[in-house]
Amino acid sequence: MAEVQLSIKNLHKSYDRLDVLKGVDLDVHKGEVVVLLGPSGCGKSTLLRCINGLETINEGTITLDGEVISGKSQAEMSKYRQKIGMVFQSYDLFPHKNIIDNITMAPRKVQGRDRVSAEKEARDLLARVGLLDKEKAFPRMLSGGQKQRVAIVRALEMHPEMMLFDEVTAALDPEMVREVLDVMLELAGQGLTMLIVTHEMAFARAIADRIIFMDGGHIVEQSDPETFFTHPKTDRAKEFLENFEFVARKRKNDSV
Amino acid sequence: MDWTFIQEYIPMYVEAGELTLTIGILGIILSILIGMIASAIEYYKIPVLRQIVSIYVELSRNTPLLVQLFFLYFGLPKIGIRWSSELCGIVGLSFLGGSYMTEAFRSGLETVEPIQKESALSLGFTPLETMIDVILPQALAVTVPSLVANVIFLIKETSVFSGIALADLMYVAKDLIGLYYKTPEALSMLVLAYLIILLPVSIIGTLLERRLRYAGFGN
Ligand SMILES: Nc1ncnc2c1ncn2[C@@H]1O[C@H](COP(=O)(O)OP(=O)(O)OP(=O)(O)O)[C@@H](O)[C@H]1O
Ligand SMILES: [Mg+2]
Numbered sequence: 001m002a003e004v005q006l007s008i009k010n011l012h013k014s015y016d017r018l019d020v021l022k023g024v025d026l027d028v029h030k031g032e033v034v035v036l037l038g039p040s041g042c043g044k045s046t047l048l049r050c051i052n053g054l055e056t057i058n059e060g061t062i063t064l065d066g067e068v069i070s071g072k073s074q075a076e077m078s079k080y081r082q083k084i085g086m087v088f089q090s091y092d093l094f095p096h097k098n099i100i101d102n103i104t105m106a107p108r109k110v111q112g113r114d115r116v117s118a119e120k121e122a123r124d125l126l127a128r129v130g131l132l133d134k135e136k137a138f139p140r141m142l143s144g145g146q147k148q149r150v151a152i153v154r155a156l157e158m159h160p161e162m163m164l165f166d167e168v169t170a171a172l173d174p175e176m177v178r179e180v181l182d183v184m185l186e187l188a189g190q191g192l193t194m195l196i197v198t199h200e201m202a203f204a205r206a207i208a209d210r211i212i213f214m215d216g217g218h219i220v221e222q223s224d225p226e227t228f229f230t231h232p233k234t235d236r237a238k239e240f241l242e243n244f245e246f247v248a249r250k251r252k253n254d255s256v
Numbered sequence: 257m258d259w260t261f262i263q264e265y266i267p268m269y270v271e272a273g274e275l276t277l278t279i280g281i282l283g284i285i286l287s288i289l290i291g292m293i294a295s296a297i298e299y300y301k302i303p304v305l306r307q308i309v310s311i312y313v314e315l316s317r318n319t320p321l322l323v324q325l326f327f328l329y330f331g332l333p334k335i336g337i338r339w340s341s342e343l344c345g346i347v348g349l350s351f352l353g354g355s356y357m358t359e360a361f362r363s364g365l366e367t368v369e370p371i372q373k374e375s376a377l378s379l380g381f382t383p384l385e386t387m388i389d390v391i392l393p394q395a396l397a398v399t400v401p402s403l404v405a406n407v408i409f410l411i412k413e414t415s416v417f418s419g420i421a422l423a424d425l426m427y428v429a430k431d432l433i434g435l436y437y438k439t440p441e442a443l444s445m446l447v448l449a450y451l452i453i454l455l456p457v458s459i460i461g462t463l464l465e466r467r468l469r470y471a472g473f474g475n
Pocket of ligand 2: 044045046166167
């Protein structure tokens with residue numbers, strides 16, 4: 001097994017009096033693709049946000065490449081966040097910047113890279129996701145799927161060691177989901193470490209090296225995707241999967 | 257209209273106009289500074305200072321400028337604080353304008369969605385870089401129209417300065433009316449003087465708004 005890249009130990013997080021994460025332990029290995037599943041409100045987004053310091057944690061430690069990154073100030077986090085790319089559910093491009101500037105702003109300002117090489121790399125990445133012709137466009141001119149692909153490119157341009165994806169297709173029209181998932185599949189194929197929250201079960205099954213199932217603030221079950229989807233161990237995981245099947249059957253009946 | 261009268265007293269208006277403008281500009285600059293600091297305090301939710309800001313905003317917005325000026329000019333000397341009427345004018349205008357500017361900046365900052373800040377942070381921007389490069393440009397585009405409106409409002413408010421014996425435009429007009437009964441002439445010149453000052457502000461403001469709103473966001 002490859003070395004551990006991200007290690008979470010006994011992570012506790014509460015909002016006011018609501019305990020959301022109640023002692024989460026998780027190791028993610030270099031190059032591993034981990035998909036996080038679980039019912040709405042179980043704390044998946046909170047977990048991702050804790051990892052890159054958008055939420056302060058109550059207890060536990062988060063370690064990246066052997067370095068503790070939890071409990072740092074916002075200013076200190078800047079260094080570690082460069083190693084962790086994150087893409088959110090809502091389209092989060094900067095509306096006042098065109099696409100190429102959206103992508104090159106952080107590498108230039110934060111990493112001090114020069115404009116020419118930053119833009120060259122941005123164009124290469126845009127070409128890879130099929131958006132080279134949009135470099136001068138503004139975010140509001142793009143479709144949701146295009147925006148999410150740019151958001152992924154923007155994170156990649158920082159050369160992150162791992163990527164966090166929080167339901168990046170959940171707000172998309174169905175016909176745009178595929179184009180974004182394909183980009184993620186390609187990244188997984190290149191050996192990028194990824195921690196993905198998604199409600200796309202077929203995609204989860206296809207991309208994951210390991211499935212983590214969360215419920216009630218705990219990791220309840222983890223296994224390889226085949227095992228998880230065919231022989232879930234816990235009742236809660238079974239119930240969770242049945243919900244999706246139910247949706248599928250109902251749709252089939254509707255269309256008859 | 258008595259044109260020779262008008263010609264004779266134009267220099268007085270020019271002088272008063274300069275005074276009005278000087279105090280107005282200084283007061284507006286200070287207002288903007290107060291507004292930036294106070295809205296930053298609100299935005300970053302700094303304890304204690306935040307409560308002081310909201311008391312200040314309520315106090316300043318809910319009392320007329322003339323009352324504030326009376327307090328500064330006639331009230332404070334009673335407890336030993338003495339200032340010139342010019343200084344009172346600047347301080348009074350900043351005290352009033354600061355709260356309007358605070359509201360303008362605050363509403364601008366509020367329109368920027370939290371996700372903007374979070375995605376900037378997660379790209380490795382420091383909190384300060386996030387503010388300067390991501391939040392402020394978006395907030396200012398929203399703020400500029402009310403900023404311009406506030407500037408015009410504050411310059412108009414200077415007309416109550418005559419109440420504390422400042423020889424501003426209003427004061428000169430009242431003076432001339434009192435001395436010579438040349439009411440139409442004095443008032444026409446007064447209106448004209450304000451127009452000369454305010455029209456350019458208004459035009460520049462409109463241009464600025466258009467630039468920010470349409471060019472910046474690629475509409
Ligand atoms: N900023 C916040 N303040 C208070 N409560 C919050 C906050 N953010 C999340 N919560 C609560 O914490 C719990 C976990 O939220 P979280 O967003 O992590 O769930 P999730 O697993 O991502 O759900 P979903 O699948 O719906 O996205 C929920 O009950 C939510 O209401
Ligand atoms: Mg979520």
